[in-house]
Amino acid sequence: MxxxxxxxxxxxxxxxxxxxxxxxxxxxxxxxxxxxxxxxxxxxxxxxxxxxxxxxxxxxxEPEGLKVNAKLETLVDHGHMLGLDGASGFGQVIGHQAMQVALERAQSFGSCIMALGNVHHLCRIGAFAEMAVAKNMIAIHFVSVLTRPIVAPWDGSDARFGTNPFCVGIPLGDKAPVILDFATSVIAQGKVRVAHNRGESLEPGMMLDHQGDATCDPVFGVKPPFGAIASFGQHKGFGLALVCELLGGALAARQTLHEPQAQRRIFNGMLTILIDPSRFDQSNQFLQQAHAFVEWVQASPPAAGSTGVKIAGQPERETKAQRLENxxxxxxxxxxxxxxxxxxxxxxxxxxxxxxxxxx
Ligand SMILES: NC(=O)c1ccc[n+]([C@@H]2O[C@H](COP(=O)([O-])OP(=O)(O)OC[C@H]3O[C@@H](n4cnc5c(N)ncnc54)[C@H](O)[C@@H]3O)[C@@H](O)[C@H]2O)c1
Known part of the structure; x- marks a missing residue:
C-alpha cells in the first residue's frame, strides 16, 4: 500500500x-x-x-542541460513575428517572459507569431494559454519535446518522438475560458511515472514493451529496457504529433528529434500563435456565437455513467477547487x-x- x-x-x-x-x-x-x-x-x-x-x-x-537564472534572447524581430532563444533556462521562467513579450506585440498588432527554442521543459503548456486568455487573447501552441524518444508512431513499434503537446486557449468574456491542453501521446510520460510510483497498471493500448509488444506495465516507460507509449487517436493523433514536431521543433526550435538521446534533459520547442479576437469582431458576434455553442453542447443529456458534458479547462478548475480545500x-x-x-x-x-x- x-x-x-x-x-x-x-x-x-x-x-x-x-x-x-x-x-x-x-x-x-x-x-x-x-x-x-x-x-x-x-x-x-x-x-x-x-x-x-x-x-x-x-x-x-548535464554539461548541455538546464541552466539556472538564464535570460531570454531575441533572435528575430519582425514586430508581429518573434524568434526567441531560451538560453537553456527553466521553461517556467523563459516561457513566461516569452509570452509577456508576445502578448504585448499581439496587443499592438492584433496578432503575434512567436517561435521559441532552446528552452528547458515548458511543463504544463496550459499555463501559457491561461496567461493569454487573461488578456483576452486566443492562444494556439504547437510544442515539440527534445529528449529520449518515448512515443511510437501509428503503425510503428518503437519510440521515435516525444509526447509533443498541443494547446489552445480561448477567452469567453465573462464565462470560463476554454483551455484545451494535452500530450499527443495516449498518456503523458509523467503519468506513466506517477502510475509506476503508485504501483498502478496502465490501461490496455497505452504502452508497448521493449520488443514492441502490448503491455500494461508502466515500468517500460520508466526504466530500461524502455518500450514506447502509443500516440493518441490512432493515425489522427500521430498526425498532430508530427505537426507539433515540424512546427514546434523544425520551425520554432530549429531542431527535431531524429536520433537516440541519452541525456536526462528535456528541451521544448514551441510555436505560439496569438490572436486578438476583438480585431475580427466588429459586431460582437464571436462571444454571442461561442456562448450559444458552449451552452448547446453542454445541454447534451449525460451519457450512461457520466456527470454530463465538460468543456476543456473545466476538469482542471474542478480539481483545483477540490485540492485547495483538501x-x-x-x-x-x-x-x-x-x-x-x-x-x-x-x-x-x-x-x-x-x-x-x-x-x-
Ligand atoms: N512540456 C512538455 O514537454 C509536455 C509534454 C507533454 C504533456 N505536457 C503537459 O502535460 C499535461 C497533461 O497532458 P495530458 O495529455 O495528460 O492531459 P489529459 O489527457 O488530462 O487532457 C487534458 C485536456 O483534456 C480536457 N479534458 C479532460 N477531461 C475531460 C472531459 N471529461 N471532458 C472534456 N475535456 C476534458 C482538459 O480540460 C484538458 O484540456 C498538459 O498540461 C500538457 O501541456 C507537457
Whole structure:
C-alpha cells in the first residue's frame, strides 16, 4: 500500500522554492518555477507537478542541460513575428517572459507569431494559454519535446518522438475560458511515472514493451529496457504529433528529434500563435456565437455513467477547487525522490520537510 501525503498548496510552494534556491535559482526564478509546478498539481496534472524536480536536478548536472537564472534572447524581430532563444533556462521562467513579450506585440498588432527554442521543459503548456486568455487573447501552441524518444508512431513499434503537446486557449468574456491542453501521446510520460510510483497498471493500448509488444506495465516507460507509449487517436493523433514536431521543433526550435538521446534533459520547442479576437469582431458576434455553442453542447443529456458534458479547462478548475480545500496528494515515493534530489544538491532537507509539516 503506497502512503500518500496531503500537502497544503502554499506550504508545498514554499518547500519547493527552498529546494530550487538550493539548486542555485535566484528568488524570483525559484518562485515562478515553484508556483508553476504546484499549479500543475492543483489542476490535477501531477505528471507536471513537483514530482519532476528530481529530473530537473539530473538535467542541471548535464554539461548541455538546464541552466539556472538564464535570460531570454531575441533572435528575430519582425514586430508581429518573434524568434526567441531560451538560453537553456527553466521553461517556467523563459516561457513566461516569452509570452509577456508576445502578448504585448499581439496587443499592438492584433496578432503575434512567436517561435521559441532552446528552452528547458515548458511543463504544463496550459499555463501559457491561461496567461493569454487573461488578456483576452486566443492562444494556439504547437510544442515539440527534445529528449529520449518515448512515443511510437501509428503503425510503428518503437519510440521515435516525444509526447509533443498541443494547446489552445480561448477567452469567453465573462464565462470560463476554454483551455484545451494535452500530450499527443495516449498518456503523458509523467503519468506513466506517477502510475509506476503508485504501483498502478496502465490501461490496455497505452504502452508497448521493449520488443514492441502490448503491455500494461508502466515500468517500460520508466526504466530500461524502455518500450514506447502509443500516440493518441490512432493515425489522427500521430498526425498532430508530427505537426507539433515540424512546427514546434523544425520551425520554432530549429531542431527535431531524429536520433537516440541519452541525456536526462528535456528541451521544448514551441510555436505560439496569438490572436486578438476583438480585431475580427466588429459586431460582437464571436462571444454571442461561442456562448450559444458552449451552452448547446453542454445541454447534451449525460451519457450512461457520466456527470454530463465538460468543456476543456473545466476538469482542471474542478480539481483545483477540490485540492485547495483538501490538499495536494503526493505519494511517499515521489516525495522521497524530491528529498533525495534536494539532498544531492546540498539543500537543507530538514527545512524542506518542516515547510510541508513533516518531522525531520
Ligand atoms: N512540456 C512538455 O514537454 C509536455 C509534454 C507533454 C504533456 N505536457 C503537459 O502535460 C499535461 C497533461 O497532458 P495530458 O495529455 O495528460 O492531459 P489529459 O489527457 O488530462 O487532457 C487534458 C485536456 O483534456 C480536457 N479534458 C479532460 N477531461 C475531460 C472531459 N471529461 N471532458 C472534456 N475535456 C476534458 C482538459 O480540460 C484538458 O484540456 C498538459 O498540461 C500538457 O501541456 C507537457
Amino acid at each position: 503506497v502512503k500518500t501525503h496531503y500537502f497544503n498548496a502554499q506550504s508545498l510552494e514554499l518547500a519547493i522554492q527552498e529546494v530550487l534556491k538550493g539548486f542555485g535559482c535566484q528568488e524570483q526564478e525559484a518562485c515562478l518555477v515553484s508556483q508553476n509546478l504546484v499549479l500543475a498539481n492543483l489542476t490535477g496534472h501531477d505528471s507536471h507537478g513537483v514530482g519532476i524536480v528530481p529530473r530537473y536536478a539530473e538535467s542541471l548536472r 490538499g495536494i496528494p503526493i505519494d511517499d515515493q515521489t516525495w522521497q525522490e524530491i528529498i533525495d534530489a534536494a539532498a544531492s544538491m546540498g539543500v537543507d532537507i530538514d527545512k524542506v520537510n518542516h515547510l510541508v509539516g513533516l518531522k525531520p
